[in-house]
Amino acid sequence: MQDKVINIKEKLSKFSEHWSPRVVAQMNDYQFKVVKIKGDFTWHDHKDTDEVFMVIDGKMRIDFRDGSVELSNGEMFVIPKGLEHKPFAEDECQVLLVEPCGVINTGESGGELTADNDVWV
Amino acid sequence: MQDKVINIKEKLSKFSEHWSPRVVAQMNDYQFKVVKIKGDFTWHDHKDTDEVFMVIDGKMRIDFRDGSVELSNGEMFVIPKGLEHKPFAEDECQVLLVEPCGVINTGESGGELTADNDVWV
Incomplete structure (x- = not known):
């Protein structure tokens, strides 16, 4: 069973594209995804679900319409459903995301940063 | 909003009891819990849900009836629902658990290691 152990940094070492989440695990109907981010993403929200960001390595900021939060290694944040960010x-920055299966990275905002869903690494 | 950032190690520094999970975040109807473990836990399963273990600091082993896995820093494992472990x-060892709200640490096995549910830190 040892081959089912998921090493998060090892998974992150397997790709280099930014804003391209890769699924590393599924628990019930939720997925854990690793993603490398750099620069600005698209303003968007997820109408039906909260979303968790956990920083594995680096620093990131999440902007909201009325403020922002800064996250670094070992810090996590729950983005409430429907909140633009x-x-x-x-x-x-290397990040672990937790969210239900089927969530699209750009919500309903679309745009060129919209990534394929359910791509495993 | 910066006060809603969750620093996992800082949360773990706030208590010392073993086998006593503390909730640090909720996403939809799932909770993230930190726990310090040492020694042997109780054989149990969770009939209705998978469960995620992620090691924050240290090493742990999860025994199954037909094998075991070893986890260290930055490694995670999904325990399938109904599988005794x-x-x-x-x-x-300091661990982050992810599971639905209401999951009891000993499943239906009970015993003295059964912890109160939904205790936040």
Whole structure:
């Protein structure tokens, strides 16, 4: 069973694209995804679900219409459903996301940063 | 909003009891819990849900009836619903659990290691 152990940093080492979440685990109908981010993402929300960001390595900021939060290694944040947000990282930041299966990274905002869903690494 | 950032290690520094999960965040109807473990836990399963273990600091083993897995820092494992398991750590290990609200740490096995549910830190 040892081959089912998921090493988060090892998974992150397997790709280099930014804003391209890769699924590493599924628990019931929720998925854990790793993603490398750099620069500004798209303003968006997720109408039907909360979303968790956990920083594995680096620093990131999440902007809201009325403020922002800064996260670094070992810190996590729960974005409430329906709340518009825009992730940002000055330098590359490695992040673990937790959210229900089927959530699209840009919500309903679309745009060129919309990534394929359910891509495993 | 910065006060809603959850620093996982800082949360773990706030208590010392073993096998006593503390909730640090809720996403929809799922909770993130930190727990310090040492020694042998109780054989148990969770009939209705998968469960995620993620090691924050230390090493642990999860025994199954037909094998075991070893986890260390930055590694995670999804325990399938209904699968009997017994966590173990020779030295104290700090762990993040993800599971639906209401899950009891000993499943239906009971015993003295059964912890209060929904205790936040």
